[in-house]
Amino acid sequence: MTRTRQLHLGAFMRPVSLHTGAWRFPGAWPDANFNFAHIKRLAQTLEAARFDAFFMADHLAVLNMPVQALRRSHTATSFEPFTLLSALAAVTEKIGLVATASTTFDAPYHVARRFASLDHLSGGRAGWNLVTTSNPDAALNFGLEEHMEHDDRYRRAREFFDVVTGLWDSWDDDAFVRDVESGDYFDPAKLHVLAHRGEHLSVRGPLNIARPPQGWPVVVQAGSSEAGRQLAAQTAEAVFTAQPNLEAGKRFYADVKAQLEPLGRARDHLKILPGAFVVVGDSLDEAREKRALLDTFVHYDSGIASLSIALGHDASGFDPDGPLPEIPESNASQSARQRIVDWAREEGLTVRQLAQRVGGYSGLQMVGTAKSIADEMEQWLVEEGSDGFNIMFPFLPQGLDDFTAKVVPELQRRGIFRREYTGSTLREHLGLPRPANRFFPAR
Numbered sequence: 001m002t003r004t005r006q007l008h009l010g011a012f013m014r015p016v017s018l019h020t021g022a023w024r025f026p027g028a029w030p031d032a033n034f035n036f037a038h039i040k041r042l043a044q045t046l047e048a049a050r051f052d053a054f055f056m057a058d059h060l061a062v063l064n065m066p067v068q069a070l071r072r073s074h075t076a077t078s079f080e081p082f083t084l085l086s087a088l089a090a091v092t093e094k095i096g097l098v099a100t101a102s103t104t105f106d107a108p109y110h111v112a113r114r115f116a117s118l119d120h121l122s123g124g125r126a127g128w129n130l131v132t133t134s135n136p137d138a139a140l141n142f143g144l145e146e147h148m149e150h151d152d153r154y155r156r157a158r159e160f161f162d163v164v165t166g167l168w169d170s171w172d173d174d175a176f177v178r179d180v181e182s183g184d185y186f187d188p189a190k191l192h193v194l195a196h197r198g199e200h201l202s203v204r205g206p207l208n209i210a211r212p213p214q215g216w217p218v219v220v221q222a223g224s225s226e227a228g229r230q231l232a233a234q235t236a237e238a239v240f241t242a243q244p245n246l247e248a249g250k251r252f253y254a255d256v257k258a259q260l261e262p263l264g265r266a267r268d269h270l271k272i273l274p275g276a277f278v279v280v281g282d283s284l285d286e287a288r289e290k291r292a293l294l295d296t297f298v299h300y301d302s303g304i305a306s307l308s309i310a311l312g313h314d315a316s317g318f319d320p321d322g323p324l325p326e327i328p329e330s331n332a333s334q335s336a337r338q339r340i341v342d343w344a345r346e347e348g349l350t351v352r353q354l355a356q357r358v359g360g361y362s363g364l365q366m367v368g369t370a371k372s373i374a375d376e377m378e379q380w381l382v383e384e385g386s387d388g389f390n391i392m393f394p395f396l397p398q399g400l401d402d403f404t405a406k407v408v409p410e411l412q413r414r415g416i417f418r419r420e421y422t423g424s425t426l427r428e429h430l431g432l433p434r435p436a437n438r439f440f441p442a443r
């Protein structure tokens with residue numbers, strides 16, 4: 001019997017909402033980014049709804065926005081991922097815990113240890129969002145004047161991945177015999193010293209932690225350049241991606257999946273999860289009103305700066321309460337620009353409303369009823385636009401509660417989302433195999 005393909009759902013939780021106006025929405029928790037009681041409650045609600053994973057993005061600098069925009073945004077600051085996820089591991093049982101760690105600014109021995117620890121602490125629920133860090137300001141926080149060049153970052157990332165996974169394989173799964181009789185705590189024949197010397201890294205090993213319960217924590221990637229996609233195809237088991245619509249999503253899906261077979265990897269062993277910003281209402285009008293109300297909390301200064309960037313044209317002189325004027329061609333992304341022009345025309349938005357929407361969140365969005373959102377998600381799944389989504393909630397807690405209470409049951413009713421967890425590790429949730437140990441093949 002073939003099982004209907006299932007959606008995989010992650011929750012994008014750093015910061016708790018990506019929408020810059022979220023903390024001002026009526027009933028929202030303005031301090032949620034730094035309030036553990038709130039974050040715990042959100043994680044437990046996501047687990048009760050059977051989400052695959054709680055995902056913490058991370059940045060190694062305050063985001064590089066003009067201070068007039070920064071001062072109004074809750075998105076520029078949040079907890080350090082491992083500290084938070086370790087605390088969440090103790091108050092959840094099943095949900096995956098994905099942390100971001102940088103291959104440019106971190107050391108592989110640190111990264112291997114932290115993920116191995118989180119995997120043990122959580123009983124096999126850790127995932128590593130491997131990023132090369134694109135924000136140049138991060139360099140300034142690590143004693144560097146300049147950011148490493150893009151292709152070098154990706155070459156280092158590839159080597160970094162080999163070292164980290166090599167360190168995770170330092171011990172055979174049954175190396176720790178703990179033989180009270182003989183007094184042997186571990187069997188030295190089941191220990192491998194990596195002794196890595198490469199272009200960017202030199203690491204002796206072994207790791208001072210037993211092999212993680214999942215073998216390797218799940219490796220996730222979010223790069224979008226050619227080098228980023230290549231690294232994803234070679235190394236990642238899940239890809240987070242920003243896709244503006246289904247057509248673009250299908251192209252990305254086909255491209256990345258096609259790169260797997262020549263590498264000897266199964267299509268199914270890499271899950272593609274675009275980010276989706278969801279606003280749920282009891283009617284389409286109510287959902288649109290919520291989105292429109294949310295956007296009013298984006299300050300005009302921040303909004304107009306974002307709109308100018310997206311249009312590739314200075315919009316600060318436009319009449320805020322007039323329609324969007326004709327704009328000359330520019331170097332900005334054509335598809336992003338067209339989407340914004342279409343919004344303005346189709347919905348009759350003023351420049352102010354448009355600026356506030358773009359300044360709030362302008363990626364893929366699903367605004368509607370539980371049924372219409374489930375329809376969209378099902379279409380993405382059936383037409384191979386994705387294997388699921390990384391959900392972004394518009395405001396907390398209500399936006400998350402609406403999704404878990406209304407959309408999730410609709411997806412379950414259609415048989416495209418689990419009603420119960422069938423495993424207890426993140427690999428099991430995502431349908432991924434446990435990697436063999438490269439130094440100690442299964443006997």
Ligand SMILES: Cc1cc2nc3c(=O)[nH]c(=O)nc-3n(C[C@H](O)[C@H](O)[C@H](O)COP(=O)(O)O)c2cc1C
Pocket residue numbers: 056057058059100129130131132133134135222223224225226227228229240241242275390
């Ligand atoms: C959904 C998503 C999540 C991301 N999370 C992070 C993050 O937490 N930290 C980070 O430094 N970069 C993050 N990025 C940025 C990517 O890692 C990458 O730098 C960016 O997409 C540019 O890719 P490129 O360098 O391949 O062009 C994220 C990107 C996406 C699409």
